[in-house]
Amino acid sequence: MTSKKLQRARDFEKKYSPYVAEELPKFHVTGGIGWINDPNGFAPYKGEYHLFYQYYPYDTKWGPMHWGHVKTTDFMRWERLPAALAPDMDYDKDGCFSGGAVEMPDGRHLLMYTGVRNVRRKNGKIDSFQTQCIAIGDGVNYEKYEGNPVIRSEDIPENGSLHDFRDPKIWREDGMYYMVVGNRTPDTSGSILYYRSEDAIHWEFVNKLASCHNQYGKMWECPDFFPLDGKHVLLTSPQEMNAVGVEFHPGNANVAIIGTFDKEIHHLLRDNVQAIDYGLDFYAPQTLETYDGRRVMIGWMQNWETVGSHLPDQQFMGQMTIPRELSIRNGRLCQNPVREIENYRSVKIAYQNVMMTGENSLQGINGRFIDMTVTIRPGNEASMYRWFKINVARDGEHCTSIRFKPATNIIRIDRTQSGLPCDIVNVREFPVFAGNGELKLRLIMDRYSLEVFVNDGEQAATSVIYTPLEAKSISFSCDGTVLMDVEKYDIIVD
Ligand code: FRU
Numbered sequence: 001m002t003s004k005k006l007q008r009a010r011d012f013e014k015k016y017s018p019y020v021a022e023e024l025p026k027f028h029v030t031g032g033i034g035w036i037n038d039p040n041g042f043a044p045y046k047g048e049y050h051l052f053y054q055y056y057p058y059d060t061k062w063g064p065m066h067w068g069h070v071k072t073t074d075f076m077r078w079e080r081l082p083a084a085l086a087p088d089m090d091y092d093k094d095g096c097f098s099g100g101a102v103e104m105p106d107g108r109h110l111l112m113y114t115g116v117r118n119v120r121r122k123n124g125k126i127d128s129f130q131t132q133c134i135a136i137g138d139g140v141n142y143e144k145y146e147g148n149p150v151i152r153s154e155d156i157p158e159n160g161s162l163h164d165f166r167d168p169k170i171w172r173e174d175g176m177y178y179m180v181v182g183n184r185t186p187d188t189s190g191s192i193l194y195y196r197s198e199d200a201i202h203w204e205f206v207n208k209l210a211s212c213h214n215q216y217g218k219m220w221e222c223p224d225f226f227p228l229d230g231k232h233v234l235l236t237s238p239q240e241m242n243a244v245g246v247e248f249h250p251g252n253a254n255v256a257i258i259g260t261f262d263k264e265i266h267h268l269l270r271d272n273v274q275a276i277d278y279g280l281d282f283y284a285p286q287t288l289e290t291y292d293g294r295r296v297m298i299g300w301m302q303n304w305e306t307v308g309s310h311l312p313d314q315q316f317m318g319q320m321t322i323p324r325e326l327s328i329r330n331g332r333l334c335q336n337p338v339r340e341i342e343n344y345r346s347v348k349i350a351y352q353n354v355m356m357t358g359e360n361s362l363q364g365i366n367g368r369f370i371d372m373t374v375t376i377r378p379g380n381e382a383s384m385y386r387w388f389k390i391n392v393a394r395d396g397e398h399c400t401s402i403r404f405k406p407a408t409n410i411i412r413i414d415r416t417q418s419g420l421p422c423d424i425v426n427v428r429e430f431p432v433f434a435g436n437g438e439l440k441l442r443l444i445m446d447r448y449s450l451e452v453f454v455n456d457g458e459q460a461a462t463s464v465i466y467t468p469l470e471a472k473s474i475s476f477s478c479d480g481t482v483l484m485d486v487e488k489y490d491i492i493v494d
Helices: 004-023 339-344
Strands: 034-045 048-056 066-072 079-085 096-103 109-120 126-137 142-144 165-173 176-184 190-197 203-211 220-228 231-238 255-262 267-275 283-289 295-300 324-329 332-337 345-360 370-378 387-394 399-405 410-417 427-431 439-446 449-454 459-464 473-491
Touching (some): 004 079, 034 295, 048 079, 079 109, 079 126, 096 126, 109 165, 176 220, 231 267, 231 283, 231 324, 387 439, 399 439
Parallel strands (some): 034 283, 096 165
Antiparallel strands (some): 096 109, 165 176, 220 231, 283 295, 345 473, 370 439
16 A cells, blocks of 8 residues: 555656656666665566665655665666655654665565664654665565564664664575675674575574774665675775775775675675775665676765755756676776667767877867767877876866876866866875876766776776756867877767
8 A cells, every 4th residue: 555655755756757857867867856865676676677766855955765766677768667665654754764675586576675763862862773674566566564674673683783774785595585784883883784584574693794893984884795706795885984095085985895705604704995986976886686697786976975066956966877887807896887888879989099299179079978988098108198187078167077197097086167066075086007107988978977987997986067068078188198099979868
């Protein structure tokens, strides 16, 4: 039965989201109206891929969390479905927080999420109790399980926080359900708890898969855990991170732990810890395994540090990244846009061996809905160039730039002039593994975003921009000389 709260959200989105359609990105997921944050329940279901998200339809700010819903067959075109969950029960009255989804053996669709119930104490402070709940449905309508929560405050392992216990990611393997979930420990940082169940209702806590020990931020939110290329990967989004060089930035960051899963003790032994995305706007990613065996990740293309930033009359807030295929190369997590984007390429413009000095633009190289790859190498054997820059979304007033310095191997993204009327973080630097001044950058641009993939996906850097669409020039500048190849396609998604 559809509750009043859920029906209200569905009526609201039916009435208002069509008016916003024209303003939306073309191939990046948004809520259609209102606010979205984390991707939820990103999983295959009955031959398609479903994606839910943290959702508050009534404002462009975070509010009591619902789950919005879309689905796709190719990660580029998304069909909007009615809101799936509303905070309409006592145990989730203050929010249906993040979680996962899985297809059940009998064909039903199981959602697992964190129910939040706030209790005001006598001193006025609020305690938020977080428990794990399930809802079962048919791909459009979901019934919350009458025995919710399936993991209650009393079931949390000893010394685990009752207030920071959230974001279950569920999967099925060899006839069992498994789940990882974030929990705060007595040292005030986080750990990832590993559970298993035969029926998704009765859960057994198995072990702590990994613990933060105050090293990478504090509370670890939104975990995901999966095998990849002979290793296991844990993705998590730490709160209150301290910067570490140019690898991890402060605040809400994102971390990939790559290692070996010890199946005897159910613990992840670390080989390497790295940032997942090095840009300004990326948080809370989730992955799925496609029907043809690819591990695909989607992230919230925003960050809690920058949520105050949008255009004054904008009626939606929050987008997802382009889904990305993951792999491990040289022990590091690599990512590239899903290959399906290639089906939407049109109007190829390519140049090879362009000798570049000073500032230049190239005939036909411009646009705001593009997939462009730029490869550079030093143009002068005797002296290395000092820096090279790509300037996109340009007009007389606006410009977003990506600059590379071969002496330090640091890339700097600057979106100071990208149409944002707010003084938020606009610049980010990160190290790359380029050698001898050679570098390959792939840029994916949609109406409000720039995603940069470095050296065939060794690194990604994601940033939201709000530059007016008329600013579509692209130029290249260089202090010194480089030889450059450029291949640009327009991306057309009707
Ligand atoms: C991460 C997060 C999650 C929580 C959700 C609430 O961005 O804080 O931990 O479930 O957002 O919307």
